[in-house]
Amino acid sequence: MYVTAYGATQEVTGSFHTITTSDDTLLLDCGLYQGRRKECEEKNRHFLVDPKTISNVILSHAHIDHSGRLPMLTDQGFTGNIFCTRATADACAYLLRDSANIQAGDCSYLNYKTVKKFLEKAKQGDNPGNISRAELKEMQGILKSDDYQSKRSLIIEVAQKNNLEIVRPIYSQESVDRCLPAFKGMPYETTFTVGKNTTCTQYEAGHILGSAISIIQRKTPSGQVKNIMYSGDLGRFDKPIIKDPTLNFAPEHRNIDLCLMESTYGNRLHEPVASLKPMLKKVLTETFERGGSVLIPCFAFGRTQELIYFLHELYRDGEVPRRPVYIDSPLATNLTTVFGEHPEDYDEATHRSFLEMRQSPFSFEHLHFVHNVQESMALNRDPLSNIILAGSGMCEGGRILHHLRHRIHDERNTVLIVGYMGENTFGRLLHEKGKEYAESGRQGDAPMVRFYGKDYPLRAHVVSLGGLSGHGDRDEMTRVLKDSNLNVKSIALVHGEVEQSLAFAEHLRGEGFDVSIPLKGERMPV
Structure with a gap:
């Protein structure tokens, strides 16, 4: 048996790895490559493994960089099951469409x-x-x-x-419809068969609703038992709504022969989770005192719901002025419904704070979901202070750009950055220029930013709330290995830029672990 790392090797998109036994080929995730179109086009259109040879898929979570090419898989002859948690199956129905x-x-x-x-x-x-x-x-x-x-x-x-080059989608809505019946949503910590003499059990990963650490167990013909752990994306500890990453594994899953582990923030430490709500309170209070609004470019799944949770608590406890909150993203609206349908995945704090009080974390008097373009456009004519959460998360498109166009020039307003902004994205540009302007004491002319074919002065304040990341930092990922009851023989780091993986590997070796960073296509025997 061996594991081959194909996607998200020394990069952070396109997760795609295989487990090969004498009987089956199992696929761990089938993610979309994201970034510059021309660079990703070739990667996304071609599989390095024939889909017809794949027995089943084990999906760690619903984010598109882990699930986004699944419709292509079924289009090209895959006939097996896609195993994941129940919340992940429900979320993928919206995300893939x-x-x-x-x-x-x-x-x-x-x-x-x-x-x-x-x-x-x-x-x-x-x-x-x-x-x-x-x-x-x-x-x-x-x-x-x-x-x-x-x-x-x-x-x-x-x-x-005229023989002009036509760009075609890598899959269609019809492809998604053909793919969705293959999803099999399973409860956490339930063992299910994924191949001959091979089972899988998924544990809470704490990254987003439904995210999972997968333990794949193979009983060899000679009677040996081998365990492979696939971390998927690991989350933070003590964040709201969902449970922490699992530290307590069943006895039969504790001896790990190979751990395929993410390393997104392998060289970074996040702000404490406990400081997030006070920091959000400060941003809101200062902006409202200026008579401005808060614009939040936000990812639809995970980040939006966390912010709704924090805002609900702040409004309920009277800690900030209660201005209208608008969720201007049809996808975020649908995915918030998915959150509401899976209270079994909430942590104890959410049960105490809301469910035991017969309240929903995702519904309060001042929260409004924007249902159409006309309602979205009307917000830009509203002179009163408010909070607008809109996609896309990196400001590369979506309704957030329309709101920025109408408000970015006004120094009363705030653009609140709540997630990672990739290189060469408009969100990264806003973050960097806003930071430079703030560090200069906001003296002189405001920096100019260009979008929609026009230059705009960035007079709005730009504030970053980095601790909301859905990925655990170096110490939190290390905690999953050291503070759990796992005995890990070897670790292969994936899902991380080279510098992050190298730094994390060095850190883990210092903690006594055997660590490697596989190249694309490299086989690792188990």
Whole structure:
């Protein structure tokens, strides 16, 4: 038996690893690569393992960088089951459909730009298609219209006739519909069969609702028992709503032959969880005293619900002025429903604070879910202070950009950064420029940022609340290994940039562990 690391090796997206036995090939996660389109296109379209040879999938959690290529798997001949927790199965129904929608929208826009550029060149005299002026005028009119179907048909027709490059989604809504029946939601700490003489048991990972540490146990023909631990993404301790990462494993799962472990923040220490609510209170109070609003670019699954929880507590206890709170993300609205349907996964504090009081953590008087574009646009005309949580989390698209466009120039407002902003994202730019301006004492002209084809002065305050990360830091990940009842023989670090993995490996070796950092495609015997 051996484990092969294929995706999220010395990087943090595209999780994809296999366990190969004499009888089966099991897949651990099937994630989408995220980042620059051209860099990820080739990675996302091609599997390094034939989907037809995969017996079953073990899914650690619902985030798209772990689940996002599952519809492709079924499209290309996978016929097995996708095992995960019940909450993960429910969340994936929304997240995968949203992924297909985003791909369709992105491809439609890119194809529109390609055809528009071609027609502009044709109008200027470079006209290999020999399109008449009357035809050009009609086509350009269709492209400017709101008739989506006519526009789409025209784009396909012009592209095909003139051999223009068309960008296609890696999967469709129909692909998602074919994939979802393969999901098998299982309770935590329930052992189920995933292959011949091979079982899996999932424990709480504390990362997001439904996230799991998977213990895969194989009984060999000679009678030996081998245990592989796949950490998935490990969360923080003492965060609200969901339970902490598991430290108490069943006796038969305590001796781990190989631990495939994430290392996202292998060289970082987070702010204490206990400081998060006071820091949020400070940001809200200062902003409202200025007469401003708080804009929060927020990931739909996990981060949004944590902030709703904190805001509910602050409002309930009268610690901040009770201004309206708007959740402006259809996906976040749906996923908040998933949270509400799985109280069995809440921690004891949430049960004490809300459920025993017959209250929902995700519903209070001043909380409003925005249901359509018209309601979203109306918020930009509201002169009163409020809080708006909107996607996307890294400000690369979505409704948050519309709110920023209307409020980023006003020094009364605050942009609250509550999660990791990847390199080359607009969120990272806002974070860095806002930090520089604050460190200068906000003296002189405000820095300029460009989006939607226009430059805007970044006069709004930019504040970072880093402790809300869903990933455990170096010491929290180490705690799962040292403070649990596990006996881990060897560790292979994945899901981390090189510098983070190297630093974490050095730290763990100092703690007495045998650690390696596998290359893509490297086989590790168990």
